[in-house]
Amino acid sequence: MIRLGLIRNPRSQRNRSSHGDMAGRAAEMLGLFYAEPATPAELTEVLADFARNEVGIIVVDGGDGTVREVLTALPEAYGDQQPMLSILASGKTNLIAADVGTTGHGTRAFCRLVEEARRGYLGSHIQRRPVLEATWADGSRPPVRGMFMGTAAFTRGTALAQEKVHSRGLYQGPAVALTIAGALARALRGKDGWLDGEPMNVVVDGSNGPEANRFLFLATTLHRLVLGIWPFWGEGREPIRYLDISAHPESLHRAVVPLMRGRPEPFMLADGYRSGVAETLTLGIRSPFVVDGEMFDPGPGGTVHLSAGRSMDFVIP
Structure with a gap:
């Protein structure tokens, strides 16, 4: 035994x-x-x-x-x-x-x-998943290991959920769905400058992306989320899936449904909506990010590495 x-x-x-x-x-x-x-x-x-x-x-x-x-x-x-x-x-x-x-x-x-x-x-019966590890480049705190992270609108949406969604007794899938929906709804209404995003630089497997404000950034090693939501696309065997949306993305109101389903329209691929897989991601950020429900400060250096070198086996009867 x-x-x-x-x-x-x-x-x-x-x-x-x-x-x-x-x-x-x-x-x-x-x-x-x-x-x-x-x-x-x-x-x-x-x-x-x-x-x-x-x-x-x-x-x-x-x-x-x-x-x-x-x-x-x-x-x-x-x-x-x-x-x-x-x-x-x-x-x-x-x-x-x-x-x-x-x-x-x-x-x-x-x-x-x-x-x-x-x-x-x-x-x-075993399900194996890579573990998402966040490491602070300046060593200001020990690594954090989880399965799902997000920043920019996701951080603001998490704060909104903690204030309103959970206080109303909505948990599990509804809480997560309402977190995402609340962020998108506020952005579409032009509330509080959500579409302006947060300053960020994203390096995917050593390749620099544009250094600019991001409306939303997500990364996960999970294979599915809740209620059919899966805002990722792109093929590959790398363990980390990511979503990177520029500030003021093109036609967000038209993109919401294909975005939530991971089925981007051609206009999304041409302007501001990026998704794919990676071995490593390096984020240059100034604002807090969220790992599995908790907010973390990027530290004075503002550089956080994401990797997935370890895997974990989960068992169920």
């Missing part, structure tokens, strides 16, 4: 009302391999203890942010012998779980995972 460990975020949206029941069952079934770390340092320490005890599958009970924190801490804790992950989707947004799969959330889903592990079935 593969040994399981559980990292649980009690502050995740769906965990707030079931803390006692889940904590009790997890402690009973896993003993020392159940933890609710409160800080990144504590998380790294817990994961290092899991590694010493040969925990082979780490169950992450939380949303995208919790998965991001685990992915960020794993290389230091486990080195090159990485475990597999399984996600109990209990966060405000669960893009990663929607792509790689999930057993569900809560005590029942957790007990199912444990039972599958005992029967030797857990680990027979």
Whole structure:
């Protein structure tokens, strides 16, 4: 039997009302391999203890942010012998779980995972995804590892969602969809200079693009998003997909539907709408960017490297 460990975020949206029941069952079934770390340092320490005890599958009970924190801490804790992950989707947004799969959330889903592990079935269904790593060129902070990043209008849309969407109790797919829709709607209405974009330079696999304001930039190693949204196109085996839209893009009102479906019209390819695949991306930016729901400052140097040199295996029953 593969040994399981559980990292649980009690502050995740769906965990707030079931803390006692889940904590009790997890402690009973896993003993020392159940933890609710409160800080990144504590998380790294817990994961290092899991590694010493040969925990082979780490169950992450939380949303995208919790998965991001685990992915960020794993290389230091486990080195090159990485475990597999399984996600109990209990966060405000669960893009990663929607792509790689999930057993569900809560005590029942957790007990199912444990039972599958005992029967030797857990680990027979695996989804592998490259891990998106953001590295600060000036060394102002440690790397962050996740699956989805965005900046410019995406950063502003995330702030808008945190203020309005989540406060209305809209989570999961609707929250993500409304984040994107809200950004596009404000841009189309000319609200608050959204179409002006943010100053940015984008280097794709060493090739410089135009240094100019960008309305929207996205990058991901996921294979799908939510509600049929997939604003990427272009062929290739490189692990990172990206979308790069110039400030004041041509006919945004006509581009919204083909953009959301990843099926660009000819006019989009000719003016300001760029998408493709890459091994590495280097961003010269001044404004914050978002990785799996959390905002990060680009630092005084303003240069952030994106790469995907590591992969992670996700398991579901």
